[in-house]
Amino acid sequence: MRQSDAGKFRHPKTGDPFALRADAIDGDQVVTGVLTASGQEFKIVKGIPRFCPEENYAESFGYQWQVFSTTQLDSKSPWGPQSERRLYEETNWPRDLCGQRILEPGSGMGRFTEVLAKTGADICTFDYSVAVDANFRNNGHNANVCFAQGDIYSPPFEHASFDKVLCLGVIQHCPSPKDAFMSLTRFVKPGGEIVIDHYRLYWKSLFFGKYYLRPFTRRLPPKALHKFVRFHVGWVYPLTGLIHKVVGRPIRGFSWLLGMADYRGVYEVDEATLYEHSLLDTFDMLAPAYDRPKTLSQIRSWFEDAGFVDVVVRPGWNGIEARGKKPR
Numbered sequence: 001m002r003q004s005d006a007g008k009f010r011h012p013k014t015g016d017p018f019a020l021r022a023d024a025i026d027g028d029q030v031v032t033g034v035l036t037a038s039g040q041e042f043k044i045v046k047g048i049p050r051f052c053p054e055e056n057y058a059e060s061f062g063y064q065w066q067v068f069s070t071t072q073l074d075s076k077s078p079w080g081p082q083s084e085r086r087l088y089e090e091t092n093w094p095r096d097l098c099g100q101r102i103l104e105p106g107s108g109m110g111r112f113t114e115v116l117a118k119t120g121a122d123i124c125t126f127d128y129s130v131a132v133d134a135n136f137r138n139n140g141h142n143a144n145v146c147f148a149q150g151d152i153y154s155p156p157f158e159h160a161s162f163d164k165v166l167c168l169g170v171i172q173h174c175p176s177p178k179d180a181f182m183s184l185t186r187f188v189k190p191g192g193e194i195v196i197d198h199y200r201l202y203w204k205s206l207f208f209g210k211y212y213l214r215p216f217t218r219r220l221p222p223k224a225l226h227k228f229v230r231f232h233v234g235w236v237y238p239l240t241g242l243i244h245k246v247v248g249r250p251i252r253g254f255s256w257l258l259g260m261a262d263y264r265g266v267y268e269v270d271e272a273t274l275y276e277h278s279l280l281d282t283f284d285m286l287a288p289a290y291d292r293p294k295t296l297s298q299i300r301s302w303f304e305d306a307g308f309v310d311v312v313v314r315p316g317w318n319g320i321e322a323r324g325k326k327p328r
Contacts, residue, residue: 001030001047005146008124011037012051012154018042042156048136051150052128057175060287062129063222065109068280069134072111079267083111090321091166091195097121100163103187105152106170110135116166117142124157126150152180159186165194169318172199173288178302185306191328194308200319201293209259210285217286229283236260237278261285296320 006020018035022044025031033044043050074081088095098120107113107125113135116123125139126132126148136147150156152167152174165184174180181196188194205211217225240255240262250265261281263274285291296313299322303311308324315321 001033001044001049001146002028002143003030004028006030006035008146009035009049009148009156010158011040012151012156014038015158046133046136047140047147048132049148049150049156051126051148051154051156054130057289058127058129058131058173060218060222060225060283060289061108061127061173062131063226064280064283064287065129065131065134067226068276068283069109070138071276071280072109073114073138074111075114078273079269081115084115086317087112087115087166087168090168090197090316091164091323093119093164095119097164101161103155103157103162103165103184105155105165105167105184106173107132107135108169110138112166112168113139113145117145120144121164124148124162126155128152153183155183155187157187160189162187163189163192165192167194167196169197171196172292172294173290175290177292177294181302182306185308185326188326190326193310193323193325195321195323196299197316197318198299198320198322199291199293200315201295201298205293207253207257209257210291213259213286214291218289218291222287225287226283229279229286233260233275233279233282237262237275259286293319 003022006018009018010016016037018037020033020035022030022033029047030044031047035042035049070076072083074083096119100121102116102121102123104113104116104123104125107127108131113125117139123145125135125145128151132147132149139145148156165188167184171177171180184194220228236255236258243254244250252262255262261278263277299320300311300313303324307327309327311324313322
């Protein structure tokens with residue numbers, strides 16, 4: 001954490017500003033130290049303020065993004081700027097956002113942080129898991145990004161202080177998705193906007209094999225699940241590949257029916273890259289403690305209940321994409 005970033009944080013419950021005690025400094029970075037407010041201390045560990053318990057329901061994501069720490073980064077990807085494309089298609093934002101503040105909850109290893117940093121905006125990004133450490137390694141060189149480990153239900157920032165809030169791939173994995181959304185709306189300025197995505201509940205959900213495996217897999221420790229995923233993908237991938245050859249074209253529905261992510265026929269990249277992404281997203285499907293898809297109308301009702309306007313809710317990359325503005 002840069003010393004100058006201390007003023008960006010607020011006590012998660014009281015909203016009071018922090019006093020910084022820097023115990024170890026490397027250049028302008030506070031490597032270890034303490035933030036104190038309202039009689040409570042929060043440690044800075046490995047350059048990141050920690051506002052939540054180390055062990056929590058997002059443990060699997062922490063493990064996931066340490067193992068696959070650069071797999072989804074556009075700068076490392078052989079299949080081009082997919083994160084950049086997805087971000088701008090879902091948000092409809094301009095690429096120059098200088099002078100604006102953006103809050104990015106649940107940022108994982110920073111695939112979208114990398115894209116946001118290029119906009120020139122002031123980015124505050126956080127994750128509930130230690131995946132934030134991978135994000136810090138990937139994007140900590142950007143002077144316009146500050147990092148924290150924090151809770152989506154009580155982010156450590158000032159209310160109504162962000163022009164934009166971006167939350168992709170997160171809310172469906174929270175214990176109470178609507179409450180997580182409502183929590184984030186508190187941080188949007190009047191006239192500002194929030195963009196989220198969510199898994200979609202509809203008839204095709206019956207044919208997603210992950211929902212039949214998850215009662216077992218979500219209870220496994222992350223390392224044990226990782227071994228299971230390698231075994232599972234190890235037999236499903238060649239089996240469905242054989243079916244693809246017999247049919248004469250990729251029919252990925254077989255793979256998803258068997259609980260495996262499959263991008264053959266979607267991206268023209270080498271086989272090793274396709275296989276790695278299959279491992280990553282299969283783990284991502286089977287690991288979370290919570291996976292609660294919603295209908296389009298349910299997501300739309302959240303925005304209505306929050307009083308947002310210019311609401312757009314539609315099918316998207318992750319099932320549903322939605323955005324809206326807070327009235328001035």
